Amino acid sequence: xxxxSKAELNEFHQSLTYNxxxxxxxxxxxxxxxxxASTSAEFLGINLTLPLISxxxxxxxxxxxxxxxxxxxxxxxxxxxxxxxxxxxxDKNGNNIKAVSIALNAPEKVIEKLAAKNxxxxxxxxxxxxLEVLKKSEEIKKKYNVRLIVGNVAHGASLSQxxxxxxxxxxxxxxxxxxxxxxxxxxxxxxxxxSLLNVLFARKEKNLRIKIIAxxxxxxxxxxxxxxxxxxxxxxxxxxxxxxxxxxxEVIKYNGQLWKKYRGSASFGVKMRNxxxxxxxxxxxxxxxxxxxxxxxxxxxxxxxxxxxxxxxxELSRVxxxxxxxxxxxxxxxxxx
Numbered sequence: 001x002x003x004x005s006k007a008e009l010n011e012f013h014q015s016l017t018y019n020x021x022x023x024x025x026x027x028x029x030x031x032x033x034x035x036x037a038s039t040s041a042e043f044l045g046i047n048l049t050l051p052l053i054s055x056x057x058x059x060x061x062x063x064x065x066x067x068x069x070x071x072x073x074x075x076x077x078x079x080x081x082x083x084x085x086x087x088x089x090x091d092k093n094g095n096n097i098k099a100v101s102i103a104l105n106a107p108e109k110v111i112e113k114l115a116a117k118n119x120x121x122x123x124x125x126x127x128x129x130x131l132e133v134l135k136k137s138e139e140i141k142k143k144y145n146v147r148l149i150v151g152n153v154a155h156g157a158s159l160s161q162x163x164x165x166x167x168x169x170x171x172x173x174x175x176x177x178x179x180x181x182x183x184x185x186x187x188x189x190x191x192x193x194x195s196l197l198n199v200l201f202a203r204k205e206k207n208l209r210i211k212i213i214a215x216x217x218x219x220x221x222x223x224x225x226x227x228x229x230x231x232x233x234x235x236x237x238x239x240x241x242x243x244x245x246x247x248x249x250e251v252i253k254y255n256g257q258l259w260k261k262y263r264g265s266a267s268f269g270v271k272m273r274n275x276x277x278x279x280x281x282x283x284x285x286x287x288x289x290x291x292x293x294x295x296x297x298x299x300x301x302x303x304x305x306x307x308x309x310x311x312x313x314x315e316l317s318r319v320x321x322x323x324x325x326x327x328x329x330x331x332x333x334x335x336x337x
Contacts, residue, residue, distance in 0.1 A: 001323060002323075003322070003323065004021075004322045005321075005322075006197055006201075006231065006322070007201070009021070009193065009322055009324075010194075010198065010200075010201055015190040015194045016193040017176070017191035017193055017194075018192060018217055018219070018222075018223045019325070020193060020324060020325055020330075021193055021226065021324055021325065022226075022322065022323045022325055022333075023226060023229055023304065023307070023308055023321065024321040027308075027309040029306055029307065029308070030311070031310070033306065034302035034303045034305070034306045036306070037301075037302040037305035037306055037310065037312070038311065039298060039301055039302060039305075039312075039313060040073075040312075041234070041313045043075065043169075043211065044120055044147045044168055044169060044211065046098060048074060048075060049072065049073020049298075050073055050074050050298055050301070051228065051232075051233065051234040052074040052234065052235055052236075053074065053075045053076070053077060053099075053234050053235065053236045053237070054066070054069055054075070054076040054077060054241055055077070055215070055237060055238035056078065056079040056100075056101035056122055056124050057079055058079045058248060058263070059242060059247060059249055059262050060238050060241050060242055060247055060262075061076050061078055061079050061082075061241075061247075062082050062246075062247070063078060063082065063097060064246045064248075065241070065244075065246040065247055065248075065290065066078045066097045066098075066099070068246045068290055068291070069294075070096045070097070070098055072290075072291060072294050074294060075099055075120075075234070076097070076098075076099065077099040077100065077101050077120075077122050077149075078097055078099065078100045078101065079124075080100070080103055082248070097119070098119060099119055099121075099122060099149070100121060100122065101121075101123075101124035102114070102121060102122070102124065103123075103124060103125075104125060104132055104136050111144065112144070114146065115140075115143075115144035115145075115146045118146070119146070120148075120149060121140065121147070121148055122149040122150075122151070123137060123140075123149070123150045124151070125150070125151065125152075126152060126174070126182065127152065127153075128150045128151050128152055128153050128158070128162060128170060128171075129153060133150055133165075134161060134162070135165075137150055137162070137165040137166045137167050140166065142166070147169075148166050148167050148168050148169070149167070149168065149170070149171065149213065150162060150167040150170055151170060151172075151213070152172065152173055152174050153171070153199065154173065154174040154190050154195045155190075155198050156198045156199040157202070159202045159203060159206065159210060160202075160208060162210060163208050163209065163210040167210055168210065168211060169211035169213055169233070169234075170199070170210055170211070170212065170213065171215040171236060172195050172215060173189075173192055173214065173215040173217065174188055174189040174190075174195075174216075176189065176191075176192050176215075176216030176217035180216065192214065192216060192227070193230060196214055196227065196230045196231060196232055197231070199212055199231075200212060200230065200231035212232050212233050212234075213233065213234050214227035214228075214232035215236040216236070216238075218235060218236075218239070218240060219240070220300070221296060221297045221299070221300020222304065224297055225300065225301050225305070225316070228301075228313060229308070229316050229317065229322075233317075238262075239262065240293060241293060242260065242262040243262065243284035243286050244260075244286075244287045244288065244289060244293060245286075245287075245288060245289050245290065246289070246290045247290075251286050252283070254283075257286075258286035259285060259286060260283070260284060261281070261283060262281070262282055262283065263280065263281035263282070304316075308321075
């Protein structure tokens with residue numbers, strides 16, 4: 001079996017996603033137990049206990065989710081559709097919200113309020129490879145000098161232009177979200193492993209500082225570990241956080257089971273008008289408090305780090321030992337009931 005480095009995976013002849021690869025522990029680990037591994041990280045000047053960011057989707061991150069994630073040492077990006085956005089911006093009592101998403105056509109007064117509170121601003125678009133996104137980034141950065149996240153890209157070709165426009169971080173991933181139909185509707189998008197590596201090497205080759213957010217395709221704590229090992233500075237979650245108590249929306253009881261709504265940002269339920277739709281809407285089982293999900297991810301990530309001889313996140317990001325799996329290799333590892 002061949003052990004691949006990140007450079008070799010980047011040159012692989014096929015587009016790869018998380019299920020196609022595995023981390024390979026090739027070193028004798030000096031990590032005594034998973035509790036000895038530190039998952040703390042700094043992201044855009046914010047000290048995180050875990051490098052996790054919630055997706056700014058209307059069924060994932062409202063004010064309650066953003067506050068709770070902040071309390072848990074993660075970063076929640078308040079979605080731009082949230083009815084409490086204005087209230088959160090005007091809250092003088094310290095609302096513990098640190099990041100907010102905006103549309104390209106967001107009113108100037110909203111951007112001004114966000115800047116005054118020193119929020120991280122996420123320009124929430126499906127395609128960052130766009131002149132309007134570059135112009136908006138440059139305009140906001142020059143006027144307010146705030147921390148900016150843009151998205152999304154699937155390739156590193158425009159990375160230097162994004163950084164030059166003022167972007168401090170970029171969301172990487174097109175069509176890989178569980179309720180995203182962009183790839184089906186447009187034919188755009190590659191596997192998340194290949195996307196992350198392409199952007200990572202573009203950053204290295206051009207000596208850029210822009211942060212990489214792995215956005216989409218995360219189904220388990222193991223995928224979080226893989227994303228960080230592939231060079232992501234932070235991992236964005238949607239589906240894994242959906243259905244928790246802190247997500248917006250009511251808990252629905254159906255056939256004796258509790259459910260909550262989950263939908264893509266470009267779904268009909270969000271747009272509510274006759275536009276081109278690139279997202280699905282579904283129901284997910286109710287999961288209880290989000291802390292349980294975050295704790296599970298933390299445990300899995302620390303365990304992965306202990307296998308990989310990594311005492312901290314920086315060491316995990318330097319891993320150079322990956323296997324490419326056959327379909328049956330992947331299936332063999334799944335639990336059998």
